[in-house]
Amino acid sequence: MSAPVRVLVCDDQALIRTGFATIIDAQPDLEVVGECGDGRTAVGLARSLSPDMVVMDVRMPVLDGIEATRLLAGPGVGDPVKVLVVTTFNLDEYVYEALRAGASGFLLKDAPPAQLLHGIRTVAGGAALLAPEVTRQLVGRYAARIRPAPGTADDVALAPRELEVLNLIANGLSNNEIAATLVLSPETVKTYVSRILTKLGLRDRVQAVVYAYRNGLVT
The missing domain is CATH 3.40.50.2300 (Response regulator)
Structure with missing residues (x-):
């Protein structure tokens, strides 16, 4: 053990x-x-x-x-x-x-x-x-404070599907829930999440959530 x-x-x-x-x-x-x-x-x-x-x-x-x-x-x-x-x-x-x-x-x-x-x-x-x-609740209560002013967001080198996945992560969805929403396999979603973290230089999903809010990427 x-x-x-x-x-x-x-x-x-x-x-x-x-x-x-x-x-x-x-x-x-x-x-x-x-x-x-x-x-x-x-x-x-x-x-x-x-x-x-x-x-x-x-x-x-x-x-x-x-x-x-x-x-x-x-x-x-x-x-x-x-x-x-x-x-x-x-x-x-x-x-x-x-x-x-x-x-x-x-x-x-x-x-x-x-x-x-x-x-x-x-x-x-x-x-x-x-x-x-x-x-x-972060979106509803702190969106105005967290999001930067228009035009100040960091450059985001993510593909449209990656941005979709990032938005769903920021809204609190698990990999399985993201898979069901986008009609993808959980393995594919896991690959997207890993790719997003690598591209943005982030440690984990929590940092991805913070990044999404700070850059106005949450809908």
Whole structure:
């Protein structure tokens, strides 16, 4: 058997932190290696314990989750740590900044345990995860702030079909949902997603979502 995924849990509310740790530790393929209640401690523990990923709250004392994420997974970090942000949200103004800071996933605290565990496994496996309600609400509430003024978008060297796929990613659709929408096979969609990330120099689907919003490519 492969070694369990090593998880660091960071949340300033002890009850929530303990609840997350209990749920995670009950899984044979997951292991909680540390807990803390602020972003500064999370950064220190991540560097000393070398977890596979961090489950990170946003609003915390000393150093918030956004800055902690930037220090652990942001641009220029030599050995980035995967971060799954789990927070009270609806709609938290910090979501977009957390994604820009390098988070590989974003879930709401009211998500069922199975969704939390799925998110941890997804992010730890190198993929990205965004709760669909996160991406859908980003358009409605933050489109004006996220989109640049006309004529300022980056040049996009994507084919029409790639732009279609990127738009659907930004609207929160999974590969299977994109395949059904465009009448393509999931394997073909996976190829398109990989090609889009490569062309744009992006790390994962989360960065693709941010890119699409920043450049006014979401319809």
